[in-house]
Amino acid sequence: MASYVFGRCFSALVTLFVVAAIIFVATEVLPGDVATAVLGRDATPKRLAALRAQLQLDRPASARYMDWLYAFVQGDWGYSLARPKQAILPLIGERVRNTLWLSGIAGVIGVLLSLLLGVVAGLKRNTWFDTLVSTLSLIGMSLPEFVIGSLLMLLFGVIWALLPAVTIVQPQATFTALFPSMILPAVTLVIVMVAYILRMVRSSVIDVAHSDYVQMAYLKGVPHRRVVWHHIIPNALIPTINAIALTVAWLIGGVVVVETVFNFPGIGRLLTSAVSDRDLPLVQALGLVGAVFYIGINIVADIATLWLTPRLRTQYWRVADE
Amino acid sequence: MPIQNRRQFLRLAATLGVAGLYTACGSAVPVAQNNVDANKKSTGTLRLVHTLEWAGKEVLDPASPVRFFPTIELLYNRLVRMDETGQLKPELAESWQANEAATEWTFTLRKNVTFHNGAPFTAKDVLYTLNNVMNPKLESPGAAVLALIKTAEVKAPDDHTVVFPLNQPHADFPLLLLHYSMYIIPDGIGEAINTTGVGTGPFSLKQFAPEGVTTVVANPTYWDGAPGVAQVDIVGIADAQGRISALLADQVDYLEATSPDSVALIQQKPDYVLINLPSGSWPVFVMNTTVAPFDDVRVRTAMKLVIDRDAMVKSVLRGYGKVAGDHPVWSGDQYYQDVPRPRDLAKAKALLAEAGFANGLEVTLYTSDIDVNMIPMTVLYKEMAAEAGITVNIQQEAADGYWNDIWMQKPFCCSSWGERTADQVLNEVYRSGATWNETFWSNPTFDGLLDQARQQLDYAQRKAVYQQAQQLLSDEGGAIIPFFTDILSAAHKRVKNINTRYFDYAKVTLEG
Numbered sequence: 001m002a003s004y005v006f007g008r009c010f011s012a013l014v015t016l017f018v019v020a021a022i023i024f025v026a027t028e029v030l031p032g033d034v035a036t037a038v039l040g041r042d043a044t045p046k047r048l049a050a051l052r053a054q055l056q057l058d059r060p061a062s063a064r065y066m067d068w069l070y071a072f073v074q075g076d077w078g079y080s081l082a083r084p085k086q087a088i089l090p091l092i093g094e095r096v097r098n099t100l101w102l103s104g105i106a107g108v109i110g111v112l113l114s115l116l117l118g119v120v121a122g123l124k125r126n127t128w129f130d131t132l133v134s135t136l137s138l139i140g141m142s143l144p145e146f147v148i149g150s151l152l153m154l155l156f157g158v159i160w161a162l163l164p165a166v167t168i169v170q171p172q173a174t175f176t177a178l179f180p181s182m183i184l185p186a187v188t189l190v191i192v193m194v195a196y197i198l199r200m201v202r203s204s205v206i207d208v209a210h211s212d213y214v215q216m217a218y219l220k221g222v223p224h225r226r227v228v229w230h231h232i233i234p235n236a237l238i239p240t241i242n243a244i245a246l247t248v249a250w251l252i253g254g255v256v257v258v259e260t261v262f263n264f265p266g267i268g269r270l271l272t273s274a275v276s277d278r279d280l281p282l283v284q285a286l287g288l289v290g291a292v293f294y295i296g297i298n299i300v301a302d303i304a305t306l307w308l309t310p311r312l313r314t315q316y317w318r319v320a321d322e
Numbered sequence: 323m324p325i326q327n328r329r330q331f332l333r334l335a336a337t338l339g340v341a342g343l344y345t346a347c348g349s350a351v352p353v354a355q356n357n358v359d360a361n362k363k364s365t366g367t368l369r370l371v372h373t374l375e376w377a378g379k380e381v382l383d384p385a386s387p388v389r390f391f392p393t394i395e396l397l398y399n400r401l402v403r404m405d406e407t408g409q410l411k412p413e414l415a416e417s418w419q420a421n422e423a424a425t426e427w428t429f430t431l432r433k434n435v436t437f438h439n440g441a442p443f444t445a446k447d448v449l450y451t452l453n454n455v456m457n458p459k460l461e462s463p464g465a466a467v468l469a470l471i472k473t474a475e476v477k478a479p480d481d482h483t484v485v486f487p488l489n490q491p492h493a494d495f496p497l498l499l500l501h502y503s504m505y506i507i508p509d510g511i512g513e514a515i516n517t518t519g520v521g522t523g524p525f526s527l528k529q530f531a532p533e534g535v536t537t538v539v540a541n542p543t544y545w546d547g548a549p550g551v552a553q554v555d556i557v558g559i560a561d562a563q564g565r566i567s568a569l570l571a572d573q574v575d576y577l578e579a580t581s582p583d584s585v586a587l588i589q590q591k592p593d594y595v596l597i598n599l600p601s602g603s604w605p606v607f608v609m610n611t612t613v614a615p616f617d618d619v620r621v622r623t624a625m626k627l628v629i630d631r632d633a634m635v636k637s638v639l640r641g642y643g644k645v646a647g648d649h650p651v652w653s654g655d656q657y658y659q660d661v662p663r664p665r666d667l668a669k670a671k672a673l674l675a676e677a678g679f680a681n682g683l684e685v686t687l688y689t690s691d692i693d694v695n696m697i698p699m700t701v702l703y704k705e706m707a708a709e710a711g712i713t714v715n716i717q718q719e720a721a722d723g724y725w726n727d728i729w730m731q732k733p734f735c736c737s738s739w740g741e742r743t744a745d746q747v748l749n750e751v752y753r754s755g756a757t758w759n760e761t762f763w764s765n766p767t768f769d770g771l772l773d774q775a776r777q778q779l780d781y782a783q784r785k786a787v788y789q790q791a792q793q794l795l796s797d798e799g800g801a802i803i804p805f806f807t808d809i810l811s812a813a814h815k816r817v818k819n820i821n822t823r824y825f826d827y828a829k830v831t832l833e834g
Contacts, residue, residue: 047461150563150567153567153571154567157567157571158567158570158571161571161572164571164573165564165567165568165570165571165573166559166561166564166567166568166571166573168535168557168568168573168574169534169535170531170534170535171531171533171534172534173534260560260561260564261561261563261564262564263558263559263560263561263564263568265533265534269560270378272560273374273377273378273560274377276377277376277377277378277379279377
């Protein structure tokens with residue numbers, strides 16, 4: 001087990017290294033020159049020369065990459081290009097905090113709600129409840145998050161005026177101050193997440209409910225409630241862990257859109273500004289933060305799967321012992 | 323800086339068109355009085371929105387390329403201002419006068435004006451502001467506009483007089499001081515101006531947070547009387563849809579320069595007023611006049627004659643615009659020349675035949691969604707041109723890199739510009755060899771007219787020369803300018819005195 005976890009972490013580090021290289025290549029080694037891309041219509045020879053010097057474009061890309069990565073690991077994330085004198089790490093800090101609040105709330109509610117709805121829909125297959133939940137989840141899946149977000153904003157923000165339509169607070173606001181503005185974006189994220197996960201859970205529950213061992217349990221007289229809690233749910237959840245992990249990791253991407261729609265001051269909105277601003281150091285840092293989240297969540301999911309599946313666990317032990 | 327988004331041109335960036343009529347020599351503008359009224363109370367909070375156009379790097383130095391609109395309008399004053407009707411009026415200057423040749427301008431400054439930090443306003447502050455604009459490190463957009471001032475020779479004979487010597491005669495020099503980079507900042511403030519915003523304006527800074535909520539509060543000792551509202555919040559919302567939602571959800575009170583798409587939404591709500599103001603912003607089809615077939619003036623004229631301009635305004639702008647006649651001076655400008663250009667397919671065909679394209683002409687038009695109107699007008703142009711036997715192949719390019727790779731690179735493409743005064747736009751975009759001469763048109767007669775106009779001190783004669791230049795450009799130039807766009811703004815009906823083009827934030831009040 002320990003060696004598996006160790007191996008998994010090691011491969012995660014390798015992945016991160018590769019992702020960092022891709023981010024760097026995608027943003028820095030563009031055809032032409034970063035400086036022309038950054039300056040656009042304002043590219044005078046003087047400004048180009050100044051920016052090239054600032055970005056050290058005269059040095060080979062590989063050397064710049066190693067320096068960047070080395071500094072990054074040490075916690076020196078450099079300075080934002082567009083916002084002079086602003087170090088990236090503190091700039092990102094409060095935004096990461098806000099995004100974690102938002103996606104944390106949405107993630108917990110979304111996962112619990114989709115498990116509940118998915119299990120019930122799977123057990124009560126072909127009832128009105130199942131049909132309703134399945135239809136709603138199809139609708140939820142087919143609507144992009146900005147449509148759901150705009151609809152919620154129109155209904156709850158503009159027409160009924162129950163909640164703030166967009167976020168109008170400082171990025172460094174307290175949780176209490178930010179909370180009312182988090183409700184609509186969180187609900188938007190929850191709707192999209194639930195739609196995906198519950199379909200997975202539902203079909204998994206149906207599969208397990210029809211498996212031989214569940215039939216066996218019923219035949220030997222195990223009470224229904226016990227079959228559900230001890231046989232169906234634990235076994236149905238294992239295949240969904242990865243679906244959940246993927247969806248939670250999707251949250252990191254989903255918040256970019258949702259934060260922009262609701263003007264929520266998190267890393268998503270910061271990323272859209274950074275991209276439109278061609279603030280490459282900031283884009284790189286945010287890209288890596290996203291990658292760390294994504295890979296981290298996947299490691300957690302893998303370990304959880306292993307933990308919940310004796311079959312896999314023993315298999316790994318055996319491999320490790322040999 | 324060409325184009326950029328339309329909002330910044332609404333009232334200010336435009337170094338100004340509307341009839342700022344006055345005679346250049348000898349006459350001084352009447353002295354304005356400080357009208358501080360002790361009984362007037364500032365009440366309520368006005369909530370504004372800004373577009374985060376610089377994505378959070380906004381600063382309060384008005385001369386900076388990333389200056390923070392609309393906050394700088396609230397914190398500072400200029401020497402001159404536009405009143406609600408578009409007349410040039412004194413602000414921190416009381417009066418001004420030119421010498422006989424219009425090469426030296428003397429401004430008398432208002433007395434008893436203080437900055438938010440208590441320092442008195444004097445001629446030193448004007449010199450400091452000008453030097454800040456001209457500082458090459460800042461790369462201020464105002465530097466080019468004010469380049470005709472001999473900065474090193476500007477003098478302050480006393481605390482309330484400034485003398486500007488110019489490199490060349492300029493009969494409309496005071497209009498140039500309307501540029502937003504000439505908002506007056508205190509002497510010696512240095513980089514602190516970026517976050518402190520110390521000015522002489524109706525509001526002083528309380529909190530600076532471009533990505534969150536910036537707050538300014540009424541300046542009770544404002545020289546022009548305490549402002550109508552006690553506080554103004556400026557909220558940053560980058561998403562256009564988000565801004566409209568914030569307005570309709572009553573999270574902000576006023577939204578400048580929204581899109582025609584949102585009109586229906588705003589009109590449905592009885593609590594909101596739509597403010598529709600004509601402007602001099604224009605999109606354009608650019609023909610490179612040095613490349614065949616556009617090097618033939620007959621082809622250029624034919625390309626202009628195929629457009630049904632009224633139809634284009636109606637369908638592309640939903641009627642929120644004014645027909646233009648292939649020159650960039652708009653009807654609000656004091657030197658505007660009306661050039662009607664009705665559709666004439668027969669004449670277009672005849673001209674094409676004369677130029678050797680009797681069997682039709684095929685051209686490629688590059689476009690992009692960089693300006694909201696470009697693609698619709700391109701498609702419509704293709705349809706209209708087809709009726710005269712011109713085949714227009716549309717090539718749509720990414721907005722990203724458009725100004726580098728397509729504009730001024732391809733012989734026939736779309737471009738778009740914000741409002742400018744006649745003198746500025748004709749020199750900046752159409753004079754031979756100008757950096758932004760996108761049509762590569764070079765006409766010595768035209769250049770001569772521009773020089774002549776600047777030296778002409780008689781208003782009527784100056785106007786006639788500028789009009790002649792516009793007519794020439796319209797007839798022979800390489801720009802196809804079908805229309806000028808209106809600017810649509812919206813406000814909650816409780817907000818008063820905000821519905822004119824040059825409204826003054828100090829006069830805005832909230833009702834109820």
